[in-house]
Amino acid sequence: MSRINVIIYGCGVMGRLMTKALLEKKSFKIVGAVDVDPLIIGRDLGELLSPRKKLGVRITSDAPGLFSRVKAQAVVLTTTSHLKSVLPQIEQCLKARLNVVSTCEELSYPCRRSPGLTRKIDDLARKYGVTVVGTGINPGYLMDTLPLTLTAPCLRVDSIRVKRMMDSSKRRIPFQAKVGTGLTQKEFRRRIDNKIITGHVGLLESINMIADGLGWKLDKAVEFPPVPVITRKRTKSGLGVVEPGKVVGLISRATAKSRGKDVITLEFIAHANVRKQYDEIIVKGVPNIWERIEGGVHGDIGTVAVTINTIPRAVEAAPGLVVMKDLPPAIAAS
Amino acid sequence: MSRINVIIYGCGVMGRLMTKALLEKKSFKIVGAVDVDPLIIGRDLGELLSPRKKLGVRITSDAPGLFSRVKAQAVVLTTTSHLKSVLPQIEQCLKARLNVVSTCEELSYPCRRSPGLTRKIDDLARKYGVTVVGTGINPGYLMDTLPLTLTAPCLRVDSIRVKRMMDSSKRRIPFQAKVGTGLTQKEFRRRIDNKIITGHVGLLESINMIADGLGWKLDKAVEFPPVPVITRKRTKSGLGVVEPGKVVGLISRATAKSRGKDVITLEFIAHANVRKQYDEIIVKGVPNIWERIEGGVHGDIGTVAVTINTIPRAVEAAPGLVVMKDLPPAIAAS
Numbered sequence: 001m002s003r004i005n006v007i008i009y010g011c012g013v014m015g016r017l018m019t020k021a022l023l024e025k026k027s028f029k030i031v032g033a034v035d036v037d038p039l040i041i042g043r044d045l046g047e048l049l050s051p052r053k054k055l056g057v058r059i060t061s062d063a064p065g066l067f068s069r070v071k072a073q074a075v076v077l078t079t080t081s082h083l084k085s086v087l088p089q090i091e092q093c094l095k096a097r098l099n100v101v102s103t104c105e106e107l108s109y110p111c112r113r114s115p116g117l118t119r120k121i122d123d124l125a126r127k128y129g130v131t132v133v134g135t136g137i138n139p140g141y142l143m144d145t146l147p148l149t150l151t152a153p154c155l156r157v158d159s160i161r162v163k164r165m166m167d168s169s170k171r172r173i174p175f176q177a178k179v180g181t182g183l184t185q186k187e188f189r190r191r192i193d194n195k196i197i198t199g200h201v202g203l204l205e206s207i208n209m210i211a212d213g214l215g216w217k218l219d220k221a222v223e224f225p226p227v228p229v230i231t232r233k234r235t236k237s238g239l240g241v242v243e244p245g246k247v248v249g250l251i252s253r254a255t256a257k258s259r260g261k262d263v264i265t266l267e268f269i270a271h272a273n274v275r276k277q278y279d280e281i282i283v284k285g286v287p288n289i290w291e292r293i294e295g296g297v298h299g300d301i302g303t304v305a306v307t308i309n310t311i312p313r314a315v316e317a318a319p320g321l322v323v324m325k326d327l328p329p330a331i332a333a334s
Numbered sequence: 335m336s337r338i339n340v341i342i343y344g345c346g347v348m349g350r351l352m353t354k355a356l357l358e359k360k361s362f363k364i365v366g367a368v369d370v371d372p373l374i375i376g377r378d379l380g381e382l383l384s385p386r387k388k389l390g391v392r393i394t395s396d397a398p399g400l401f402s403r404v405k406a407q408a409v410v411l412t413t414t415s416h417l418k419s420v421l422p423q424i425e426q427c428l429k430a431r432l433n434v435v436s437t438c439e440e441l442s443y444p445c446r447r448s449p450g451l452t453r454k455i456d457d458l459a460r461k462y463g464v465t466v467v468g469t470g471i472n473p474g475y476l477m478d479t480l481p482l483t484l485t486a487p488c489l490r491v492d493s494i495r496v497k498r499m500m501d502s503s504k505r506r507i508p509f510q511a512k513v514g515t516g517l518t519q520k521e522f523r524r525r526i527d528n529k530i531i532t533g534h535v536g537l538l539e540s541i542n543m544i545a546d547g548l549g550w551k552l553d554k555a556v557e558f559p560p561v562p563v564i565t566r567k568r569t570k571s572g573l574g575v576v577e578p579g580k581v582v583g584l585i586s587r588a589t590a591k592s593r594g595k596d597v598i599t600l601e602f603i604a605h606a607n608v609r610k611q612y613d614e615i616i617v618k619g620v621p622n623i624w625e626r627i628e629g630g631v632h633g634d635i636g637t638v639a640v641t642i643n644t645i646p647r648a649v650e651a652a653p654g655l656v657v658m659k660d661l662p663p664a665i666a667a668s
Binding site: 215 | 480491638
């Protein structure tokens with residue numbers, strides 16, 4: 001495949017990581033950048049990188065104007081986690097006949113929770129002959145597409161359990177704050193109640209993708225509120241030392257039942273006392289499959305890579321809103 | 335998707351395992367069976383199963399006649415490992431507008447080793463609007479499609495190493511014989527020279543799929559002759575006790591270099607002294623991915639499952655000769 005011209009839509013943390021990674025690859029060329037932040041509009045996209053670079057790509061807030069000026073095949077859309085707020089941006093892209101690969105979690109498997117919006121986006125994508133897909137390390141890969149891929153050698157599947165075990169002290173400071181590091185238990189609960197701490201976004205999307213992939217009709221799927229992990233010992237973290245009795249991270253959990261039995265369990269565990277990081281998938285069935293990625297996959301790097309590696313598959317795919325389980329595997333692009 | 339009508343082409347060991355597995359599933363219906371063995375022609379396919387069943391599917395040697403009589407969407411073709419000998423059978427299927435899913439190892443990634451035949455099959459499949467794919471546990475999944483799928487979270491891949499570690503004493507007796515169990519070293523070498531022992535078939539197909547998937551240009555790819563594993567202690571096997579100094583199994587190995595460096599290493603290790611079975615994939619790159627399936631995947635079950643689970647993807651796919659890396663993941667069918 002020849003080089004794919006890409007537009008960066010959303011120049012926040014993820015957009016900058018995408019930019020940096022795309023610059024390393026010969027399969028892609030960045031030809032435009034969009035953001036609404038007045039502080040960066042008009043600046044060169046490369047000025048946001050460290051070290052700074054001159055890319056000749058000026059950040060604009062006028063997406064339709066940019067789309068009509070440059071020749072591109074795909075947009076990397078990293079603006080928000082929520083389908084409703086990302087919708088107008090997707091519409092802009094589709095009307096300009098641009099394929100969209102987005103980290104919007106709710107876009108990764110929208111048909112169950114937002115059937116109306118799903119149909120709307122799908123219709124529009126077909127009308128303009130391009131493809132829309134939501135992806136990332138998760139939802140999009142580790143807790144849905146990869147478990148489904150691991151059922152290929154199974155004659156029967158009875159249940160799927162995925163556990164992501166992360167040492168949060170090795171991640172970005174904002175991530176450590178997001179999992180409640182250093183908080184009192186009371187403050188943690190307050191932030192849960194106020195939805196400041198949300199746990200991992202997208203567990204229900206992953207559950208729905210798994211269930212539909214396997215043709216399972218679920219009785220119900222539940223995402224539980226994140227549970228704080230309290231440390232018993234003084235623990236170092238990126239936010240300073242955490243004293244015993246305080247929060248060092250959290251556990252996000254979601255489960256689904258079918259015919260009265262637990263058939264899907266997803267656990268996202270991130271705290272500063274995790275010794276051994278891993279991502280584990282256990283398929284019970286004929287045969288059982290017990291898979292582990294020792295050391296786990298780094299969330300930010302993984303999301304950037306999965307997103308970029310999905311671009312060629314989105315460009316090749318038949319028009320419409322597609323989901324990761326129905327695309328050929330995203331393979332590391334060169 | 336509604337029920338898929340399937341024809342069993344080849345009623346040997348694999349065809350019978352496919353039959354048994356398909357009968358357990360509500361997504362498929364067996365509507366015909368083909369074989370050339372005079373001993374089974376005219377008999378009911380179910381008579382080959384244990385316990386015997388009445389299926390109302392009579393085995394015929396007249397494939398074109400059967401194809402014109404019954405309404406089917408797909409053929410499960412398990413006759414031979416070699417592309418040349420399977421070609422006339424594929425042609426019969428395509429001319430009857432039947433999708434083909436085959437365990438023929440050389441069909442799993444034929445474009446490098448048989449570009450002419452590949453083009454011929456691809457042209458014919460497109461002409462008749464159906465899909466042909468070669469698959470199985472390996473080649474087709476564990477040593478090619480799955481490693482490629484595991485590069486999705488990678489920004490860069492430098493090398494891939496796959497190791498399949500199998501306790502041959504837990505497999506079928508013919509398999510134990512095939513890996514040389516109980517032979518003297520001299521007899522093992524003789525059987526290698528006479529191509530009675532071939533090691534694992536399809537390692538080069540897997541190497542080529544990985545290399546093309548990652549866009550790597552290989553200097554060369556080499557499949558080494560199988561190396562015998564000699565036991566130092568008396569070892570139980572399905573072929574009786576093996577005395578010290580004799581063969582308990584073998585190691586098949588293939589490697590590929592690019593720009594002077596080893597970039598792909600595939601190892602298939604099967605002997606009666608293996609304690610811990612596993613399938614391991616190590617991706618070196620950014621980040622490294624170290625994946626293991628503890629206990630490994632049983633070869634026969636895996637091949638049957640991957641093949642059956644690929645049928646719906648083949649039926650949905652665009653016409654032509656496709657390879658597993660370019661199909662959406664085969665998900666356990668119900």
